[in-house]
Amino acid sequence: MPVVGIPASIDNDLAGTEMSIGVDTAANTIMQLIDRIQDTSRSHRSCFLIEVMGRNSGYLAITTAISCGAEFAVIPEYSCKMKRIVTELNDRFVKTRDNSIIILAEGVCSADTFMKRMLAERRAEFEQEIRITVLGHVQRGGIPTHFDRMLGARFGELAVTGLLQQETGSMTALTKGRTTLIGLEEVIGKKRHPAPELMRLARNLQIDFGDPVEV
Numbered sequence: 591m592p593v594v595g596i597p598a599s600i601d602n603d604l605a606g607t608e609m610s611i612g613v614d615t616a617a618n619t620i621m622q623l624i625d626r627i628q629d630t631s632r633s634h635r636s637c638f639l640i641e642v643m644g645r646n647s648g649y650l651a652i653t654t655a656i657s658c659g660a661e662f663a664v665i666p667e668y669s670c671k672m673k674r675i676v677t678e679l680n681d682r683f684v685k686t687r688d689n690s691i692i693i694l695a696e697g698v699c700s701a702d703t704f705m706k707r708m709l710a711e712r713r714a715e716f717e718q719e720i721r722i723t724v725l726g727h728v729q730r731g732g733i734p735t736h737f738d739r740m741l742g743a744r745f746g747e748l749a750v751t752g753l754l755q756q757e758t759g760s761m762t763a764l765t766k767g768r769t770t771l772i773g774l775e776e777v778i779g780k781k782r783h784p785a786p787e788l789m790r791l792a793r794n795l796q797i798d799f800g801d802p803v804e805v
Contacts, residue, residue: 594749595761595774600730603647605780606772607763611745614737616643616729617653623725624658624691631689636719637679639705643729644695648799649784650729651695655797656788660691663792663799664698667783670800676711678798683718690718700724744769 597604600616620642631638644650648665655663661682664670679690694704701722708720734742745762748769752760760771792799 592753592756592758593760593774594752594757594771595777596745596749597761597763600650601644601647602649603645603782604777605782606761606777607765607782609741609764611738611742612730612734613649614735614741615732617650617657618735619729619732620650620654620725621657623728624654624660624693627723628658628689628691631691634719635689636721637690637692639692639694639701639708639720639722641694641696641701641704641722641724643725645697646781647697647783648695649782651693652784652788652792652797652799655691655693655799656792656795658691658693659795660693660797662690662692663797664692664694664704665784665799666695666697667803668789668800669803670798672707672711674800675798676708679718 597607597610598612599610600612602610602613604610624640627638627640630636642650642654644665646666648663648667651665652663654660661678662670662675675692682690694701698704701724705720705722741764748762748771752771757771759774761774761777763770763772789799
């Protein structure tokens with residue numbers, strides 16, 4: 591049977607394409623929710639630990655950390671030392687920079703597990719209130735963004751055109767802003783992770799995400 595696949599994963603972890611359908615909508619939903627949480631974080635002088643989706647990729651966590659100005663992003667591709675996080679939170683609280691956001695990708699661990707590890711490293715003088723918010727499946731719903739609607743239309747049109755031209759065993763992809771077809775052998779069994787320039791941007795914006803995980 592002729593097959594042309596279309597990438598649809600909010601984690602943006604499919605190899606071969608710069609973006610999958612649903613990623614932009616999920617990121618916008620997360621961004622809006624974190625913006626609302628930040629209002630409480632500032633007024634209550636508290637730290638919020640926010641768990642977002644991202645089983646194998648930290649794309650959603652790192653990009654929303656950048657767009658929302660979070661202090662920490664904990665993602666599968668990097669190892670974030672718990673002691674360092676606690677120390678930095680302590681220093682921020684002492685210096686009256688007393689509201690912080692930690693964005694945790696679900697692929698690292700659950701928010702409850704992360705909190706237990708944090709409390710194990712917690713100093714006696716660390717008195718800041720820490721609250722957990724798990725965004726859950728609300729990230730998968732909502733009104734599709736203009737970008738996602740256009741991407742869906744572009745991918746759908748290319749897939750049908752490809753099938754009419756006897757194309758098979760391939761997938762639609764976005765590469766340098768252009769749609770194209772790539773072989774499924776370039777996709778299956780491979781993972782896409784946040785690009786190095788994205789990580790450089792986060793580091794230059796002083797978002798702490800740790801050190802690369804050694805494979």
